[in-house]
Amino acid sequence: MLDLKHKSILITGGTGSLGKALTKEILSKHPEVRRVIIFSRDEQKQFQMAQDYPERDYPQLRFFIGDVRDEQRLVRAFKGVDYVIHAAAMKHVPIAEYNPDECIKTNVMGAQNVIHACFQTNVQRVVALSTDKACAPINLYGATKLTSDKLFVAANNIKGDSPIVFSVVRYGNVMGSNGSVIPFFLKKRGEGKLPITDPNMTRFNISLQGGVDMVMHALANSWGGEIFVPKIPSYKITDVAKAIAPNCEQVTVGIRPGEKVHEEMITPSDSFYTYDLGKYYTILPATHKWSIDDFKLRFNASLVPNGFAYNSGNNSEWESVDTLRTLIREHVDNTFEI
Numbered sequence: 001m002l003d004l005k006h007k008s009i010l011i012t013g014g015t016g017s018l019g020k021a022l023t024k025e026i027l028s029k030h031p032e033v034r035r036v037i038i039f040s041r042d043e044q045k046q047f048q049m050a051q052d053y054p055e056r057d058y059p060q061l062r063f064f065i066g067d068v069r070d071e072q073r074l075v076r077a078f079k080g081v082d083y084v085i086h087a088a089a090m091k092h093v094p095i096a097e098y099n100p101d102e103c104i105k106t107n108v109m110g111a112q113n114v115i116h117a118c119f120q121t122n123v124q125r126v127v128a129l130s131t132d133k134a135c136a137p138i139n140l141y142g143a144t145k146l147t148s149d150k151l152f153v154a155a156n157n158i159k160g161d162s163p164i165v166f167s168v169v170r171y172g173n174v175m176g177s178n179g180s181v182i183p184f185f186l187k188k189r190g191e192g193k194l195p196i197t198d199p200n201m202t203r204f205n206i207s208l209q210g211g212v213d214m215v216m217h218a219l220a221n222s223w224g225g226e227i228f229v230p231k232i233p234s235y236k237i238t239d240v241a242k243a244i245a246p247n248c249e250q251v252t253v254g255i256r257p258g259e260k261v262h263e264e265m266i267t268p269s270d271s272f273y274t275y276d277l278g279k280y281y282t283i284l285p286a287t288h289k290w291s292i293d294d295f296k297l298r299f300n301a302s303l304v305p306n307g308f309a310y311n312s313g314n315n316s317e318w319e320s321v322d323t324l325r326t327l328i329r330e331h332v333d334n335t336f337e338i
């Protein structure tokens, strides 16, 4: 486990769903952390989050208003910071399609600014959040996150003598997060019909805690340039509909622009660089400053077979209607009943 004693950690997008879960994890499991800094734009979200953490009980927690589009503000915020988790993003596919310039400014230029600010300060380790939509992207959100991933991976090549390490964590839909299918179906089920984009559609499923665990794993174990991918179950959208509203009619409405039938995490082209770490896969960078043999030995890592692909359709692990019901109760709505 990563020792955060006397360390300062900054979370861009710290008021978002992942940022809040990370803050909770760090403050509860690492009470000797020196400082946890929340970096985001909206004062109201920061004000609300601060209510949950009274200063007298959590003197380590600090709030910093700033925009990742503003490099100088990041430099100011990163002074004295040891670790950065970069979670700030625009993440809604249709909004990114409609406002491409804004999405590029936040997701691509924001990533560049975070990297540049790290080089101007003494940050030691950086973990950037990615998404399955960055793998073989077909929408702008995914394309900007792929670009961001590339920037963070390549940052390891231009760091000179600095000990800083950059890595990426890529995962799929967080169960019940805003805009995801489960809250949507829960809201719609009273209408007697549920819209299904495509009856074959599948998605990966990860809990917020699963995402937090991965970020903490990457922060503790990265050697630089890895894209960490979790081994997580998939579900069929039709099973989510059955789990939430077994008596509702399922109406096929057609796939939406920028959507895939199956989400991908690792393509056959990535397989040449992808290693199985047991709990996770990792896509290693094509160039790196450390030895692959040492890496394999340290993490008991084995290269996946040529042509290996990992997507939500070819997964070997699936949520059933019953497990989905239990998960919805545990992670989305504890009053959920059919």
Ligand SMILES: NC(=O)c1ccc[n+]([C@@H]2O[C@H](COP(=O)([O-])OP(=O)(O)OC[C@H]3O[C@@H](n4cnc5c(N)ncnc54)[C@H](OP(=O)(O)O)[C@@H]3O)[C@@H](O)[C@H]2O)c1
Pocket: 012, 013, 014, 015, 016, 017, 018, 019, 039, 040, 041, 042, 043, 045, 066, 067, 068, 069, 086, 087, 088, 089, 090, 091, 106, 110, 129, 130, 131, 132, 145, 171, 172, 173, 174, 175, 177
């Ligand atoms: N949720 C998912 O299902 C999922 C799945 C895979 C990957 N991810 C990735 O995980 C990361 C975190 O996602 P999330 O679900 O926690 O997102 P979220 O709940 O939408 O939170 C986004 C956070 O980023 C901040 N932010 C947005 N634009 C910013 C800017 N220009 N400068 C500074 N802060 C900014 C927001 O606060 P302000 O608006 O106040 O600035 C908020 O704190 C993202 O990178 C996302 O792509 C999410």
